[in-house]
Amino acid sequence: MKKIFWFLPVIIFSCTKQPVHPPVGSVLSQKDLQVSKDRSRSLYELERKQITDWIAQQNKKYYVNGLGYWIDKDLSQNLKRKDGERLSYQYEIYDFDRVKIYDEPKTAKDVYLGKFEDLKAVDDALRYLKPGEEATLLVPSLLAYGTYGDNDKIPNDMPLIIKLTVTH
Template sequence: MKKLLFISAITLLSCNRKAPVAHPPVGGVLSQKDLDVSKERMRNLNTLERGQIQNWISGQPVKYYPTQLNYWVSVEGFDQRERRADNTPISYSYDLYDFDETKIYDKPFERRDARFGHFDELKAVENALRFMHDGEEVTLLVPSSLAYGTFGDEKNIDNDIPLIIKLKAL
């Protein structure tokens, strides 16, 4: 009987624990100073990467043209073309390379019948697809801010890595 009473008392005490305390997410809320520091870092990084990309371009036999969205493309007057509207379907594929021209993934990324305005893609890829003709292939030179940014893709692409994207509208 004493054992049963002892076990009951321990069970009762263990059930009477306080609820766990909730903690804010890692990093919490950023102050205005933190946001300003982050903006300045991205501005400096973008300036540095643009310079590096322009140096890389100067050593290439192919000419690249800047776009309004801050990436380069291998077609002159590219973002002056007619733009595809939201909800129009498009199929496409692309390969990713670093600026040593090393392919990052063995298989290309591919999507069939994606609709503009309804798919989550790299900003430069979605923007370029809006100006591409069916069957066209273009090469994009993309600063990290329009690629995988400060976090990378958490697989093969580190943070703050500019990319070469070989894009095909299928």
């Protein structure tokens, strides 16, 4: 009898229509693009609520910015760095249970703003942080590794906590 109850949900869920995701780089129809856009908007709103609920339980103040991530520094008074400025930085990635995802921090030495590719939130925060300054970013999945993850330890649709340090 227990086998039937275990098997029944498998049958039900396997029969439901699952969305088809085309391979990366393929062409999508307007309808598919709208479905993707609606899914992203819905996911972002859900994560935004989850992150604001998480912030409400913290002892620290976080500031949301125009790009859509939160940072524990008020950067409104800081000057924005321009493309071409050289800097070095590192960051550690955590999930919202504060579990460190990678043992070693991601580092970049002597890179030029606007000439490297990193997470959108990291790139944006680097433009306002001064050398030696540290910040904690709360990043929705859309601004992190999105619907694909990083093909390693970060799964799809995972919001992240990023501890960023400008070293030079």
